[in-house]
Amino acid sequence: MSPEICLRCGARSLSVCSAVDDARLGRIAALAVPETIAPGRGFIAEGEPANDFFNVTAGTARLFKLLPDGRRQITGFASVGDFLGLAAAAEYAFSAEAIDAVRCCRFSRPRLILLLAEFPALEDRLLQVAAHELTAAQEQMLLLGRKSARERVASFLLARARQPSSGGVARGVRLPMSRADIADYLGLTLETVSRTLTTLRAARLIAIPRAGEITILDAGRLHSIAGGFAVRA
Amino acid sequence: MSPEICLRCGARSLSVCSAVDDARLGRIAALAVPETIAPGRGFIAEGEPANDFFNVTAGTARLFKLLPDGRRQITGFASVGDFLGLAAAAEYAFSAEAIDAVRCCRFSRPRLILLLAEFPALEDRLLQVAAHELTAAQEQMLLLGRKSARERVASFLLARARQPSSGGVARGVRLPMSRADIADYLGLTLETVSRTLTTLRAARLIAIPRAGEITILDAGRLHSIAGGFAVRA
DNA sequence: CGCTATCTTGACAATCTTCAAGGCCTGTGG
DNA sequence: CCACAGGCCTTGAAGATTGTCAAGATAGCG
Numbered sequence: 459m460s461p462e463i464c465l466r467c468g469a470r471s472l473s474v475c476s477a478v479d480d481a482r483l484g485r486i487a488a489l490a491v492p493e494t495i496a497p498g499r500g501f502i503a504e505g506e507p508a509n510d511f512f513n514v515t516a517g518t519a520r521l522f523k524l525l526p527d528g529r530r531q532i533t534g535f536a537s538v539g540d541f542l543g544l545a546a547a548a549e550y551a552f553s554a555e556a557i558d559a560v561r562c563c564r565f566s567r568p569r570l571i572l573l574l575a576e577f578p579a580l581e582d583r584l585l586q587v588a589a590h591e592l593t594a595a596q597e598q599m600l601l602l603g604r605k606s607a608r609e610r611v612a613s614f615l616l617a618r619a620r621q622p623s624s625g626g627v628a629r630g631v632r633l634p635m636s637r638a639d640i641a642d643y644l645g646l647t648l649e650t651v652s653r654t655l656t657t658l659r660a661a662r663l664i665a666i667p668r669a670g671e672i673t674i675l676d677a678g679r680l681h682s683i684a685g686g687f688a689v690r691a
Numbered sequence: 692m693s694p695e696i697c698l699r700c701g702a703r704s705l706s707v708c709s710a711v712d713d714a715r716l717g718r719i720a721a722l723a724v725p726e727t728i729a730p731g732r733g734f735i736a737e738g739e740p741a742n743d744f745f746n747v748t749a750g751t752a753r754l755f756k757l758l759p760d761g762r763r764q765i766t767g768f769a770s771v772g773d774f775l776g777l778a779a780a781a782e783y784a785f786s787a788e789a790i791d792a793v794r795c796c797r798f799s800r801p802r803l804i805l806l807l808a809e810f811p812a813l814e815d816r817l818l819q820v821a822a823h824e825l826t827a828a829q830e831q832m833l834l835l836g837r838k839s840a841r842e843r844v845a846s847f848l849l850a851r852a853r854q855p856s857s858g859g860v861a862r863g864v865r866l867p868m869s870r871a872d873i874a875d876y877l878g879l880t881l882e883t884v885s886r887t888l889t890t891l892r893a894a895r896l897i898a899i900p901r902a903g904e905i906t907i908l909d910a911g912r913l914h915s916i917a918g919g920f921a922v923r924a
Numbered sequence: 925c926g927c928t929a930t931c932t933t934g935a936c937a938a939t940c941t942t943c944a945a946g947g948c949c950t951g952t953g954g
Numbered sequence: 955c956c957a958c959a960g961g962c963c964t965t966g967a968a969g970a971t972t973g974t975c976a977a978g979a980t981a982g983c984g
Contacts, residue, residue: 523833525918531833544822551826581814588821589777593784595828600756600764602835603878607940637963645836647941652964669949669962685758840972870931880973885932902930902981 461487469515472539477583489573490563495519495556502542502554510564511543517560518634521552522642532643534594535635537621544588557634602645605685610644611654612684615664619674629674694720702748705772710816722806723796728752728789735775735787743797744776750793751867754785755875765876767827768868770854777821790867835878838918843877844887845917848897852907862907 461484470476478486490513495501501512504523514536521542522532533552536542542562545551565573574581601610618631633640641648655672658664663680665673674680694717703709711719723746728734734745737756747769754775755765766785769775775795778784798806807814834843851864866873874881888905891897896913898906907913 523829525833525837527918529837531836533829533832545825545829546822547826551829578811581818585814585818585821588818588825589779592778592821592824592828593780595825595832596756596766596778596784598832599766599828599835600758602832603764603875604758604762642836648963649942649965650940653940656964685760869929881931882933882974883972886972889932 463487463492464490467515469513469539473513473515474541474580474583474587475513477579478577482577485576486573489569490565492561492563495560495562497556497558500553500555501560502550502552504551504553505549508543508546508548508550509567511541511567511570512554513563513565514538514540514542515561515563517562518557519554519560520557520635520639520643521554523552530642531645532639533598534591535639535643541584541587544584544591557639607644607646607650607654608657608683609685610646611640611651611658612663612680614640614644615672615674616677616680616684619677629677631672631674633670633672696720696725697723700748702746702772706746706748707774707813707816707820708746710812711810715810718809719806722802723798725794725796728793728795730789730791733786733788734793735783735785737784737786738782741776741779741781741783742800744774744800744803745787746796746798747771747773747775748794748796750795751790752787752793753790753868753872753876754787756785763875764878765872766831767824768872768876774817774820777817777824790872840877840879840883840887841890841916842918843879844873844884844891845896845913847873847877848905848907849910849913849917852910862910864905864907866903866905 464470464475464483464487465480467473467475475483475486492515493501495517501519502521516538518535518537519542520532521534521536522530524530535557536554542554543550574584601613605613615631618633619629635643637648637651641651644651646654655664655666658680659666663674663676663683665675667673697703697708697716697720698713700706700708708716708719725748726734728750734752735754749771751768751770752775753765754767754769755763757763768790769787775787776783807817834846838846848864851866852862868876870881870884874884877884879887888897888899891913892899896907896909896916898908900906
C-alpha cells in the first residue's frame with residue numbers, strides 16, 4: 459500500500475496512526491491491508507485465534523458477545539478511528555459485524571508487534587486508547603447495572619451526540635444501527651427502546667425526522683434524565 | 692524503599708513488577724511508596740486528578756462509580772497483583788475503597804512515566820493488563836445486560852473460584868465483601884443476592900460454612916447455570 | 925453477654941419482558 | 955406509475971422477574 463493513501467486517509471487524525479509522523483507513515487502503509495466489509499458481514503469471531511487487528515476508517519460495526527441460547531450483548535459500536543483487537547489475548551473476546559459498509563485496515567499480529575517495537579509512541583497511544591475504552595466500559599457497566607430504561611436511552615443518545623462521527627449537524631444524531639442493536643447495547647428489548655423513544659418524543663425532548671436519525675431538542679433535560687453521566691469538567 | 696522489600700513482595704510474580712528483572716528491581720523500589728489503607732477507607736475518588744497509580748500487594752478493594760442519587764455500581768474488586776489507575780485520563784474514572792486492610796505501592800504519575808520509558812517491557816505488560824481488564828469488562832457487560840439473577844450469582848461464584856487469591860482451598864471461595872457489595876457488582880439488590888444464594892444452597896450446589904466464605908459443591912451444574920461463561924479452551 | 929451490623933425471609937409493587945398484531949417505509953417488479 | 959412484499963418499527967395487553975418495604979434471625983464485637 460502506498461504512503462499517499464495513509465496521508466489522505468480520513469481516519470488519519472482520529473486513529474492510532476496519529477502517533478506516527480507523516481515522514482514515517484510509509485512504514486505503516488507497508489504493513490496495513492485495506493479492506494471493505496459488506497453490511498451484515500462478520501469479520502471477527504469470539505473465540506477464534508486473534509491473528510489480526512483492525513483500524514476502522516469508515517462505516518460502523520457492532521461488537522458483541524453471545525450466550526449459548528442466543529442472547530446477545532453489544533459491547534460497543536466501532537466507527538472511524540476505532541482500533542479493534544485490544545480486547546484479545548490469544549483469542550478474540552468478542553465478535554464484530556459490519557452494520558453499514560465498513561472500511562478498515564488489517565494488521566497481522568506479528569506486523570503490529572513489529573510496529574510497536576519500531577514506534578514507541580504508537581504503543582503509548584495504544585495504551586491511551588485502552589485506558590479510554592476501559593473508562594467507557596465502566597460507564598457502560600454503571601448504565602447496565604444501575605440505570606432505568608429511560609436513563610439508558612437518554613444516556614445513549616447523549617453519548618452518540620458527543621461523537622463527532624455521529625453527524626456534524628448540531629443536535630442531529632445519526633443512528634446507523636437498528637432498534638434491536640440499540641436494545642442489545644443497552645440491555646433492554648427492542649420494544650422497550652421503541653416505547654422509550656416514543657415517550658421522549660411525546661415529551662418534546664427529541665424528534666425523529668427520519669429512520670436512522672434523531673434530533674435532540676432539549677439536551678439539558680435529557681442530561682438530567684440520563685443521570686450522573688460521567689462528569690465533564 | 693529498599694530493593695529487598697520488592698524482592699520479597701508477595702505480589703512480585705503476580706503484578707506488573709514481574710516485567711522487571713530482579714537485578715533492576717531497585718529502580719522500582721526507589722520510586723514506589725508503600726502504604727496501608729484501613730478497612731472502609733477510600734483512597735481513589737472519581738473525578739479527582741489522577742496523580743497516583745496503585746499496585747495492590749494485599750487485601751481487597753472495591754472499585755465503583757456512583758450516580759448523583761447514590762446508586763452505586765461496583766466495576767470490580769482489586770486484590771493482590773492488581774494495578775489501579777489504568778482507567779484514568781486526567782481524572783480518575785472510578786472510586787476505590789478498602790474492604791479489608793489493603794496494602795499497596797503508590798507511584799506518582801511522573802514517576803510511573805519515568806519507569807515506562809526506562810522499562811519498555813513494563814509498558815508491554817501494562818498493555819497486556821489493560822487488554823485483560825477490557826475482556827473482563829466485556830464479560831461483565833454481558834452479565835449485567837443479559838443474565839438473570841441466578842446466572843449472575845453463579846457466574847460470580849465461579850469467577851471468584853478461578854482466582855488464586857480467593858483462597859487456595861479447593862472449591863472454597865473467600866468473599867471478603869458484603870452482600871451489598873456483591874449486589875452492587877452484579878446489578879442486583881442485596882435481597883436478591885441473599886435469596887439466590889439461599890436457593891443455590893437449598894439445591895445443594897453450594898454450602899455457606901461461615902460468613903465470608905462459600906463452598907462450591909457442584910461446579911458443573913453451577914457452570915451450566917452461569918451460562919456461556921467466557922469459553923476456556 | 926448484650927448490642928449493632930449484616931444477613932435472611934416475607935409480602936407486595938413496579939418495571940420491564942413476552943407475546944401478538946398492526947403500521948410504515950423502502951425497494952422492486954409488473 | 956403504482957401495487958406488493960418484506961423488513962423494521964410501533965403499539966397493546968398480560969405476565970414474570972426483580973425491586974421495595976418491613977420485620978426478624980444471626981453473628982461478630984466490645
